[in-house]
Amino acid sequence: MKKxxxxxxxxxxxxxxxxxxxxxxxxxxxxxxxxxxxxxFSPSGxxxxxxxxxxxxxxxxxxxxxxxxxxxxxxxWSVSKSVAATDLRVKGGDDRNIAVYFVFAPxxxxxxxxxxxxxxxLSSNSTKALVYTHGGKDGRGSSFANPYMQGRGKTVVLRxxxxxxxxxxxxxxxxxxxxxxxxxxxxIGIVITSDSDDTNSVVNANMSGLKLAQ
Numbered sequence: 001m002k003k004x005x006x007x008x009x010x011x012x013x014x015x016x017x018x019x020x021x022x023x024x025x026x027x028x029x030x031x032x033x034x035x036x037x038x039x040x041f042s043p044s045g046x047x048x049x050x051x052x053x054x055x056x057x058x059x060x061x062x063x064x065x066x067x068x069x070x071x072x073x074x075x076x077w078s079v080s081k082s083v084a085a086t087d088l089r090v091k092g093g094d095d096r097n098i099a100v101y102f103v104f105a106p107x108x109x110x111x112x113x114x115x116x117x118x119x120x121x122l123s124s125n126s127t128k129a130l131v132y133t134h135g136g137k138d139g140r141g142s143s144f145a146n147p148y149m150q151g152r153g154k155t156v157v158l159r160x161x162x163x164x165x166x167x168x169x170x171x172x173x174x175x176x177x178x179x180x181x182x183x184x185x186x187x188i189g190i191v192i193t194s195d196s197d198d199t200n201s202v203v204n205a206n207m208s209g210l211k212l213a214q
Contacts (some may be wrong), residue, residue: 022061022190022210024048031058031118031191039194039203047208048192050098054200058193060101060121062114063212068186070212071173073102077134078165081204083196085137085161091147095199096135097161098207101153101191102172103129110186121189128152129191130175132168134159134205143179154179167209187212 024043037055083095105113138157146153176184
């Protein structure tokens, strides 16, 4: 999966925003890949519908500066149609239903990088990402280097491939420390992807109730 992008603003739907909540609204932008069918994301305030027929794409948003110091996150996700179990360590064979990237930057670079496009956000030598996934052949809690980020990304498997409904809560602070060590810096962006092109399969899923906490 190459980091070549086309940015398209997603549709805004007015919904109440509660403290710590991350709304699925017009602040999210779309990343598409040339010569690839795009996954379809349907933002609706508190929830995000995902429909993917042998495609791959992503949406992303920058995190409000008041939440840069967040040390945990929680959300719900459900999958009614799943990709087969793949090896998430392998480029070009790593389909997954959903992956959620939490992107961090050094505090002194957070302002500039928070306004960057997704290509720079994920390719900058200054950023690191925790990538929580639903999909793959590995069991819950497995972690390994993300094959696209040259040591700056760590994949953490929360759910393997399959259908069902789950609530997740992750400790960004401890997971970052275990993955990278050093100063965590600022949480400046969130990226959500769905990828089913390698197995030519279908994903139907939903994510809701995304929240950040100090």
